[in-house]
Structure formats: structure tokens, C-alpha cells
Amino acid sequence: NAGVTQTPKFRVLKTGQSMTLLCAQDMNHEYMYWYRQDPGMGLRLIHYSVGEGTTAKGEVPDGYNVSRLKKQNFLLGLESAAPSQTSVYFCASRKGVEAFFGQGTRLTVV
């Protein structure tokens, strides 16, 4: 049982480049989330989804887009990366109260 898998694990981008982070879960969970984690700031919610085909904005959505075309996948896109988007990104999924997190993607924008 893989749980929540994030790809890639590490990435370095140049300012202005675009990329997509993939989150895949095999637990048939309805709810999926994207967070960013910065030192001293905990986890901040970027976007979330309550089911296939749905997305909603979280606390810090600017500069990011998401898609949930399939129930098991939740994609996070950066159209034009900025140094302020340097962070560790975590995806999570849940059905009940307990959320399951991926191992994170460390993104550096130079």
C-alpha cells in the first residue's frame, strides 16, 4: 500500500519556468490538499479538492493552479516560478479525520 506519493522529490527551477507537482493516492480518498511548509510558518494550505473535478482555494493560492481530473491524482502547477515559491510542498489526502501526507517535494527557485 503506497499511500500518498509525490513526484518529484526535489527540483530546482529558474525564475519564470513552469512545472507541475504530482500527488497520487491509492486509498480512494475524496479530499486532497496541497500545502507549503516554510521555516517557522507551519503548513499553509494552497489549494484543496473535495472530489474528482473540484478544486478550491486555500490560504495562499496566488501563483499556483491545481487540477483533479482523476480521483487519485491532484496536480499542483506553477506557471511562472518565483523565488518566493521556494519551499517544501506537501500533498495530503483523507477520507475521515486522519489525513495522510506524502514525503514532500523540495522546490528551489533561483
Place this chain on the structure above:
Amino acid sequence: GESVGLHLPTLSVQEGDNSIINCAYSNSASDYFIWYKQESGKGPQFIIDIRSNMDKRQGQRVTVLLNKTVKHLSLQIAATQPGDSAVYFCAERNDYKLSFGAGTTVTVRA
């Protein structure tokens, strides 16, 4: 801004002692409060949750206390072990959202 926060960013505990980690929240509409543990280089892991209509819940070596009068949540860890060294986050669930505080780093001294 964030509605969930922690009182202290760091806590140093002697091995074998009990640990108490505190959290203040501001959103009275949240239906669940949850504690997560994050070890270095990993995603957060669920520890225990408490529903908003309860004031105490016990797990294996952990107890969560909820005081709705002062909007305070705490996690007590009995007989702290080296493996308890991690960052601890409180989180609250409100509708579909999961919001996290900044975290407390717990260091266990041998």
C-alpha cells in the same frame, strides 16, 4: 491569517519525563482538532484527534485535552522517549479545510 497557533516554538524534555505541548486556536466552528508529528525529512503523521464536543481523549502514551472556554488544546506525552523528538503540529478541521499552526519542536535529552 492563521487561526491555529502554538504557544512555544521549542520544548526540551528529559527522557522519561512527561511532555506537554500547547496550542491556541481561534475558530470556534471547527469540529475536530488534531495533533500531527513530523520527523525530519518526512511528512506529518497523525497522532490523535479530538472532536469539538469532547474535552479529553487518550491514546497510547498520549492524551489530548481541549478547553473550549479559553480555546486551548494540549498534547501530553507520557514517559517521553528519544523517538518522540520531532515537530508537533496542532490542526483544526473546519468544513473541508485542514489548517495547521506553526509547530513546536520537541527535543528529548538523554
